[in-house]
Amino acid sequence: MKRKLFAALVLLLSLMLLAPSALAAPDLSEDHRFYDEITYLMDKGIVTGYSNGTVQPDRVVTRAEAAIMIGRLKGFSGEQVATPFSDVPSGHIASGYIAESVEAGLLSGYPNGTYQPDAPIIRGDMAIILQRVFNLGMRMDEEFTDVSHNMKAYWPIENLLAASITIGYPDGTFRPLDNVTRGQFSAFLARGLEPKFQNDARIPDSYLRDKTKTYVMTGSGDTLTYVYKKHSLNEGMAPEFMWVVSSKAGSLDSAIVERESFTSYKLGFPYSETYDNLAYPVVQGKTFLVANEGGEPERRTITAVNKTVATPYKTFTNATEVTGGNGMKYYYARGHGPIKTLDPNGAVIFELADIH
Structure with a gap:
């Protein structure tokens, strides 16, 4: 009886290890808009859930969470260290990723010496960060009614558009001040890594070719x-x-x-x-x-x-x-x-x- 019970437990554990990581997240359904992108990044260890097992894809992504995702994508160690920011002590969970990302020129703090790790990422800042992460140089030459040439995010937004990482809205806006969710940030990262996800950055009835085909x-x-x-x-x-x-x-x-x-x-x-x-x-x-x-x-x-x-x-x-x-x-x-x-x-x- 004990042998049968042990065998059953071994089988159960094996199935759990073989199952896609996202299946362990009770709040991420297969019909979620960014299910594929999130599971892709979870399989790569770039995105992980919270201690209660949830992923919370529709929750606003913070500057600390963005640093962690970027650090994992770049292969940083993430070892907790002292940072140059008054609001990110060495014991902060993201201190290592923040310090390494800043040293690599991917992230930056504010003039008052803070990083504001709990502040949300907005679309304009997201464009600046991802332009640096993926080292993008091509531009789109697209004008948005709410993005001016004197904005710091102007050219990074053009870079992301040219790279098929993001797209504006039908009303001619980009909405650079809107917050970015964890699901959206995952989609942007996945598109920077994998062409099949870039196919999603298109308008309805698009004329674009399928980037996965020859x-x-x-x-x-x-x-x-x-x-x-x-x-x-x-x-x-x-x-x-x-x-x-x-x-x-x-x-x-x-x-x-x-x-x-x-x-x-x-x-x-x-x-x-x-x-x-x-x-x-x-x-x-x-x-x-x-x-x-x-x-x-x-x-x-x-x-x-x-x-x-x-x-x-x-x-x-x-x-x-x-x-x-x-x-x-x-x-x-x-x-x-x-x-x-x-x-x-x-x-x-x-x-x-x-x-x-």
């Missing part, structure tokens, strides 16, 4: 393969996520960025210009300008919506047709980005051949 375009005697991964343009720049393009014919090896806001879909070059390739909302007859390097902006018009367009990959029935002032035609599909480009004579320049 796209193949053919035409003009070449085959171009697009892979979304961390890439450095040169030794002086930190690697960042972008679409790396390789040419089968050897005529083109480059990198591009693909970005989206509530006002437009953009393509461009890393650390350089991005061009509005599609203006939102997508309405037939809508006209917009696309910048041309060294020349006058080109006027383009949405000339058809829900158009049937055949490509080697498949036939799309929901394509959007854009006609340029020079007679070029550009076709886009929701969730796929550019799918076909024709010259003024109707010849194919490039078209989507495969996704895998």
Whole structure:
């Protein structure tokens, strides 16, 4: 009898060890908006629950909690030490992570010598912190009605938008003074680490490609393969996520960025210009300008919506047709980005051949 009881206990303990860590959190249901992101970070040991077993995903994240999460992400020891802040003694649970994060230039205190560990993180501060954590340099060139150029968070917000870590609101605001919850902060961290979570930082009916897949375009005697991964343009720049393009014919090896806001879909070059390739909302007859390097902006018009367009990959029935002032035609599909480009004579320049 005792042997059977012991065997049953061993089996139970084994199942508990094999179960996903988030299952131990009674307040984190699978239908929570950030369930996947939180469980991803819990499995990595970046996010942990409270002593009562809860995760409290909708609770506002504090500056101390943010330091702990960032410290674990960066692999800091977290050993409790003296800090330069009057309100963070060596015995504070986050003292080690705060001290190491400050030394690494990721976090900072206030002019009065405090850190305010129990104060909430706001969206503007979150942008500043994550820009430093992920060493982001690319920008979005998106204007928000509540974010001015003289704000410290202005460029970090642009960096996070370009990195598909966050997005603004449909009303044209970013709300930099709003508090950030533990679930939201987890989502931002997960997006900085893993492309599959960046797919969630998009508007409804997005035209962005799936960042977990490889796209193949053919035409003009070449085959171009697009892979979304961390890439450095040169030794002086930190690697960042972008679409790396390789040419089968050897005529083109480059990198591009693909970005989206509530006002437009953009393509461009890393650390350089991005061009509005599609203006939102997508309405037939809508006209917009696309910048041309060294020349006058080109006027383009949405000339058809829900158009049937055949490509080697498949036939799309929901394509959007854009006609340029020079007679070029550009076709886009929701969730796929550019799918076909024709010259003024109707010849194919490039078209989507495969996704895998």
